[in-house]
Amino acid sequence: MDYLDALNKRYSVKKFNAEKTVSPDALFHILEAARLSASSLGLQPYKIVIVESSEMKEKLIPAFYNPSQISTCSHLIAIVSKNDIESQYIGDYFSNISQTREVPLESLNPFKQSISNHIERLSKEEVMTWADKQCYIVLGNLMFAAALENVDTCPMEGFKQEKIDEILGLDVGIEKVAVTLAIGYRSEEDEFQNFKKVRKPTEKLFKFI
């Protein structure tokens, strides 16, 4: 089971080797795994910002409580959730379905109506929570794919919301950073790589009924 080896080797890197950059090929594959992530109703209520410039990483440092990863990672990935699902957004989604599957847009109307009704019934807070959760499936896929590519990662929730949204130039009010992931290669100096992984034992985590 190669993938379990890969997942066993991954850990949340505290300090990356700032000299090593993730190759465009590996990055493309990892991002493609994110693009293929499942999402509720297929709506993919997010976009993904990939910070590769050193200047921008530098700018982002004050937005994080523990910025050691930001200054040493190869790329910082911010998963940005949509807090508002406008009818235009749903319309674009159905145009995409229609084009991709070569079916008339009208034939999708019942499905479109049921999605619109469902979204309309949600409060703004419920939409935010729902969208944020979908971002965590993306986060999972990114970490899993990176592990398979031998690329190290550190997921980070510890950022100042207003600051990071502002620095990334987000359209505050309709979108926000849900979670971030630093990727790169572990520094030899990062002692955490030598610590055994701590997880609940099988009998505490699982219940079969």
Next chain:
Amino acid sequence: MDYLDALNKRYSVKKFNAEKTVSPDALFHILEAARLSASSLGLQPYKIVIVESSEMKEKLIPAFYNPSQISTCSHLIAIVSKNDIESQYIGDYFSNISQTREVPLESLNPFKQSISNHIERLSKEEVMTWADKQCYIVLGNLMFAAALENVDTCPMEGFKQEKIDEILGLDVGIEKVAVTLAIGYRSEEDEFQNFKKVRKPTEKLFKFI
């Protein structure tokens, strides 16, 4: 890139082949990927209930809005989030770290204190949202690993919260089902397997800065 092939082949199954069961080996590997999931602060604020008995699946049908997967899947996996992180829970976590890494419990006190302080500052709602999001990383890992095992999946959020929690015998108030995943093998009759996957194109999903 075999794993991208696997992710491309996966889709949310609407009807499983009720005659085919996921083997104990494949199930073990998929669950191990869930156990290895990253979580915020390493706290794994969840447990995972695997429904394998036909009787229990039958009982659960009224708890779902679209139950066609429940009656045909091999296993139904419910990821149950902890809504309350008691000091006992944090204590158990640090005992596990201490034993796994063979370090004195006392040496972990600063880390333990910082985690306790962090959790204490959160409202009950914030703990729930935070825990739920960690469950979605588990969901992502389960779907990814299942795809690699050629096991089909359908993630499902469409359940009646009180009903499913009650049927699964959860300790309501401190835990609840966050999300569920049906696994098994697609039925030949499931026409959705022939539909092209719809995802946002790269240029709409990604922004490089």
